[in-house]
């Protein structure tokens with residue numbers, strides 16, 4: 494059975510808000526490790542090396558991820574409404590240097606659960622605009638480690654199981670699936686995430702060239718609570734780069750695209766191989 498067929502046979506549930514929004518499930522949650530705005534002296538935030546400033550939160554309790562000067566991405570079924578405000582924090586300290594902007598407009602991407610919103614003014618340059626990771630084959634995303642952002646400003650990890658087509662709540666589109674089974678390669682240990690209501694529209698990133706690149710926007714899941722073997726689903730942003738750029742072109746903006754460059758140790762390895770080959774040729778010449 495192909496991934497495409499497999500996913501269509503599963504009943505997915507929208508990450509709709511309940512009356513009291515919960516918090517993204519993290520297997521061994523600890524505030525010191527997983528809460529971005531933790532204030533204790535024992536803070537040991539797993540995302541401390543990375544810039545989460547471009548993840549905003551709206552006055553109506555929705556998520557917005559900045560991708561260019563004026564544009565952000567959210568979920569069609571749960572996005573900031575027009576005239577609401579979105580606040581970005583420049584640091585991982587709550588309330589320090591917040592920047593707030595009013596949502597001026599927005600549009601859905603085709604029949605997907607992606608929604609592109611915009612502000613009438615450019616967001617302050619201290620706030621991160623995330624690039625989108627574009628690889629040549631969708632199978633190349635399998636096994637990538639994700640940093641999942643969710644309610645309430647929590648960050649955990651998971652691993653992409655598959656990229657496939659899906660539908661849920663009247664939307665269709667490509668998804669990145671990641672499971673909750675305590676059995677991933679590479680292992681993410683107690684940082685493993687499961688999306689619940691209130692997480693819709695928040696982002697999943699992967700680290701490319703030491704910085705965060707956007708991969709997904711939270712959409713749906715298989716179970717309302719974290720049970721072993723359940724799966725979470727993000728709208729798979731790389732599939733929709735052209736459609737998103739058509740929207741951004743209105744303000745002559747476009748997505749940044751990230752492409753991995755080899756790690757330094759890979760480059761060293763290649764140089765050593767090349768050196769060995771040259772030596773071997775030289776030896777041959779002496780014989």
Ligand SMILES: [Ca+2]
Pocket residue numbers: 651652671672673674675676677685
């Ligand atoms: Ca997993």
Ligand SMILES: [Ca+2]
Pocket residue numbers: 672673674675676677678
């Ligand atoms: Ca797994």
